Amino acid sequence: MRRAFLSFVLLATSCTFGDGVQPPSPSTAPEAATIAAGTAAVTTTAAATPADPATRAAALFTARSFLDALSAGEWNGAATMIVDAPEDLPETLAAWSESITLVDASYAIGFDYVTDELARVGASATLTPKGFQAWRFETALDLAFDGSWKVVWSPSILYPGLADGDRLVVEHDWAPRGAILARDGTALVRSVPIWSVGVVPGRIEDLDVVVAVLEEAAGIPGDTVRAEIAKPGVQADWFVPVGSLPTSATEAAATLSATPGILLREATERVSLSPGLAAHVVGAVGPITTERLDVLGPPYGPNDLVGVSGIEQSFERQLAGTPDARIVWLNRYGQTIETLLEATGTPPESITTTIDLTVQTAAERALEGISKRAAVVIVDTETSEVLASVSRPIDGFDRAFLGSYPPGSTFKIVTAAALLEEGMSPEDRVDCPAEVTLGGAHFRNAGGRDLGRITLATAFAESCNTTFTALAVQRLSNAILGSVAMAFGFETDPDAGLPAATPRYPEPVDTAELAASAMGQGRVLVTPLEQASIAAAVAAGGWLPPTVIVGETDRVRVPLDPGVASDLADLMLLVVTDGTAGNARVPGEVVRAKTGSAEYNDAGDTHAWIVGYWNHLAFAVIVEDGGSGGQTAAPIAAAIIQDLVG
Template identity: 30%
Template sequence: MTDVAPLTGPGHRPGRRPGRRPARKGPRVVVAAGLTLALAAGIGYAAELGPFDPGPQIPDPEATRQARAFLADWEAGRMDRAAALTSSPEQAERVLQSFTAGLDISKPTLTPGATTVGDDGAVTVAFTAKMPVTELGTWTYDSALPLRKQDDGAWKVDWALSLVHPKLSSTEKFRLEREDSAGPTITDREGSDLSAETHPSLGPLLPQIAGGSGAGPRGAVQRVDRATGDVKGTEASFGKKSDRPADRPVATTLDATWQSAAEKALTAEADGKDAALVALRIDDGEILAVANSPTSGFNRAVSGTYAPGSTWKIVTTSALLLKGAVAPGDVVDCPQYLTVGKRFQNVETSEYRGATFRKDFTASCNTAFISLRDKVGDQELGDVAGKYFGVGQKWRVGIPSYDGSVPVPRDQTEKAASMIGQGRVQANPLIMASVTATAVSGTFHQPTLTSGKDTTTTTPLPREVVKQLRELMRATVTDGTASVLADLPGDVGAKTGTAEVSDDAPNNGWFVAHRGNVAVACVVEKGVTGGASAGPVVRSLLGAVPDDPS
């Protein structure tokens, strides 16, 4: 061990060890100076530039909540509640109430965006406004909500005209200008005029059909001087000029006879419930009728998003038959209940022990179909729907349409639900009428109301699969849940469906059918069962129009 002499005592000078030469002072001064500069630079770095920079301020969550509440109330038309969240409630309510007056705007959509904090502590929440202008289109613009903390600690929207729209001011407002045009005449497949007066369900569709032809309504949202009315600018334009002569009608595939019969069937048999129906030709996909109840507003038939329930078993059966996973004569037991993460059951908890797959289809046995879930891959149901039935591809119908979705199940419970048209499987009467047409013909034809371009790519079903599907759907009429059609002449086939909506709401009723060259699909919201609610609607339609259109 080496002893170390103490650095104290007589003759000791700080900084110098006994027996050593004094260290040079130059380097020590340089080091000290360098350290001083480094510390000085470090202080500046920490204060302004480096990792010690606190960065942008984090917005107070309460400010963001207030902004979202304001937008939600404004969007829902609760102008008094929205105004109460501002610094000037009376003025805010007056402006919010009058902003869309004369602009023919229905229900707006207001979507919050990024939130920032200013140097003065004010919070700004950006948002996008989408204002649907009746029969023209959507006026979309961006704006922002400034919020300030009040003396009592509460956050409020700092009211200003410009937050409603950046160009709204005390001197300028907005005005809707429509072109004075009655639009083109719309005709059915035989050249007969169609109108909302003769066919009420077509009221919301006719402007869309005209617009798709390039001859639809036109107009603009203009910014004008409040005092003089002079136009200062155009904020949104709708429609486009058409090369179509003004006296040239827009022809559709609709059939006036089928359209009338479809509307009357809904009125007579849907029991006042929200419902929709589509009829189309099997050999080419041309749409003969589109009917909605109520006749005004949302087009459930073409743009609706519903769980198709057991009508989807047509697609599930196709997937099973395509790979030889089951045959109609195979025994596939149908118990009352089957648990796959949750308990599934049949309508009225029916059961058919020792049933064949044919019986499972005609009786619409949920548990039997779910028991076959391991026979198809997780993605296979969606692949079959897209490859053979065109579901999920982009359809060019001639009006806006929803073309279906069959997501890959997230777990086994969702896969079980998908087998019976529940879970996240989505369709509408247009899709299910097309599914029916494809199943009984073997070939998908993109549905259309006009001469739209078909951009889909599909593969025909094998003949043996088509033969089996037709036999199963025919048996469903003669010996199963679709017996409401049993008295109709001809080789009529069908499939019923009951789709759960929620635990506390009645089921939707579904019914699809084919006869001759026509396929039909109907949904009745809260119809409980398809055979009892949608079945009579389809029966009424097919009974009223005995002959297929040429």
């Protein structure tokens, strides 16, 4: 288990009160009480004259005001009521509150014993540190009169018995993180026990010996050890992690433990089912950053490990749970005096994803040997659950969910849906010239092809740019095409269980941009996740927001006209059998698809796309700078299907 510490040190001052002994009983005055003000101890006896009511009231007022300032976190105000207060007392009080993560404090005055010059006032303290039940104890403060009543500073005000240099430490024991599971319950990643191997610089007798033992017994490079020890700020009594060791390596562990300066601690590490499997979905665990610490807050500390990407990050609180915690009193030498308060944490939870191991493995195999940046997403056509998600390179960002790309001709699925909804038929005759000018902009077909007078179905299968741009201008409007795009999920912020970019369909500013948008250019942007969900919408008769987490039931399908969905399915089949996606054919299988070659710069370079579906699987494949979708992306889709067919 991992342990985190938050602490404060009670700084030495010239104003202390004895050793923080317990206050006298409120029912009787003491035979004698010793009060130390500054460096002089004054003993009052039973013969001392109690103060008059007005003096007593003034002393109690000061005591109450000081305790109220502590309760409110007004550290500067509290310091003004201290006799000869150290300059850094406000910082000391703030550090005390922060170190025990104090969220609420109250004090009730109990006994008091007041003379004309000195006073002792008891109080019942109720403190509530974050993550703990209310903490109740009795404390006392002493006051001295020199023209006005002032509190005599002592660390024991904060807790009885605390002395200069003592610390209160919040220790956290984190349980092993929950597993991240595939849809069948197989652990994609889980925590296993290990030994965290570290060095304590102040205990090293011979650094060369330590380095040699670590290299021989644990395979930890000597350069790593020396570099970690030499880092700025490393203290002699720190545990400095330098590597890890399996718990099964008992002989090596014994050798390491017997070497002065080497220390082993119980820890855990994340182990994947297979290296890199669903890497961007699962994510990674790493050291907490300052920004992440600000977001998570207590009980997290600066030395904790947290999820830094993927589900590890998105579901950090569920996977980590909350730690067992305790407030411990340490003396100036770091020795434990007493455990003062304990709290039981909440156990970690495992997260079940929608990832299908068979489909995920097929998708990853299909990208083996692809040297360009690429991504694949496969979703279930009925549920829009993500069955596979792959991004390459593996050490890059999550292109499948976060990559925003122009869709190119794959957007003609949306444009065709709009045209069909407006009354066109796949058999309607349309023109496919080599070039058209719309709104002052020129639009050309790939390869300069002129197909003449053809059916809308053929124009879709051959991905005729001039047909769809012209029809968008003639038959559609910004509102119509925009509305259909929204029905396919554009401008809907994803809630897929992982961070994902929002697909964009900005309203065109003129005729030229409407034409460009109709062929998936202009300012239109999509993710592979969105593209797979569009294909699924055709198969299922409506768009359903995709998710990578099992059990997400609050998603609502946006229906697609059944006739339009049927026509789109036929059009996408024709693309594979007689059009640009011939390379996606798999013998004996019915595959429907749409290719795209999406320009992404002024030079006309293109990303290669294919989106489609087969059986209950909807897919999207992109290869950045891949050129033709039919030539580059379609074979990848075919390889996935062939792998699954067996």
